[in-house]
Amino acid sequence: MTDQGYQPETDNKQQIFDVFEELLKLPNQSDSMLTDVYFSDFPGASSRIFRFYRELPLHYHEECDEHLYVVSGRGLFHLDGQEAKAGPGTFLRFSRRQVHGFPRIDEHPFVVLSIDVPRRRPDDIVFVNPEDGDASAFMARNN
Numbered sequence: 001m002t003d004q005g006y007q008p009e010t011d012n013k014q015q016i017f018d019v020f021e022e023l024l025k026l027p028n029q030s031d032s033m034l035t036d037v038y039f040s041d042f043p044g045a046s047s048r049i050f051r052f053y054r055e056l057p058l059h060y061h062e063e064c065d066e067h068l069y070v071v072s073g074r075g076l077f078h079l080d081g082q083e084a085k086a087g088p089g090t091f092l093r094f095s096r097r098q099v100h101g102f103p104r105i106d107e108h109p110f111v112v113l114s115i116d117v118p119r120r121r122p123d124d125i126v127f128v129n130p131e132d133g134d135a136s137a138f139m140a141r142n143n
Contacts, residue, residue, distance in 0.1 A: 009046070009122070009141070010038040019049060019071055023111045026051040034139050036114075046119035050139075052110040057132035058101040064120040066100075068092040073110030075102045099128060 017039050026035050026049070036050035049071065058078060074087040079100045086092065086102075094100050102110075123135040 006043055006119075008038075008041040009048075010041050012040055012042065014039070019113060023049055023051065023071060023109065026109070026111065028109075029053065032137060032139055033133070036139065036141065041119055043119055045115060045117045047113070047115045049111055049113050052102060052105055052112075055104055056102040058099050058103075058128040059125050059132075059138075060097050060099050060128070061116075061120055061124045062126060063096060063124050064116040064118055065095050066093070066120065067115040067117070069113040071111045071113055073105065074107035075110050076104040076106070077101075078103050 022037055022039075025037060030051075030053045033054055033056055034050045034052055036048045038046060038048040040047045052073070052075070068091070070086050070088055070090040070092075072088055074085065077084050077086040077090075077092060077100070079092070079094055080098060083103070087107075092100075122139055122141055125135055125138050127133055
């Protein structure tokens with residue numbers, strides 16, 4: 001799966017962001033697991049914030065390494081068979097194809113700053129259990 005049809009999710013013009021102001025723009029509810037706002041989206045890397053609306057089943061990404069910084073909320077993070085609490089100030093990193101998820105969200109709004117290297121295509125998600133969903137259930141922009 002290559003990104004030959006690369007279309008950036010933002011115009012990449014803005015360079016300074018108030019993360020707390022941006023998170024207020026995320027909707028209070030969603031039918032999907034997540035909604036996001038891109039800060040940058042280049043082939044080599046993308047940055048965005050996203051809000052979780054419910055638990056995120058175990059999954060992995062084929063094409064990118066992911067780095068998450070928890071901005072608000074609290075939850076339980078799962079990474080390769082281990083679980084740890086995650087709250088404001090927690091930094092998480094994992095490589096492509098490394099199984100991860102948030103089996104429990106304890107405090108809303110649960111928002112993370114994400115940096116993906118290289119950029120993560122919006123449909124680059126593989127659920128360990130295919131019955132847990134697909135790209136459209138995962139991210140609002142995929143609907």
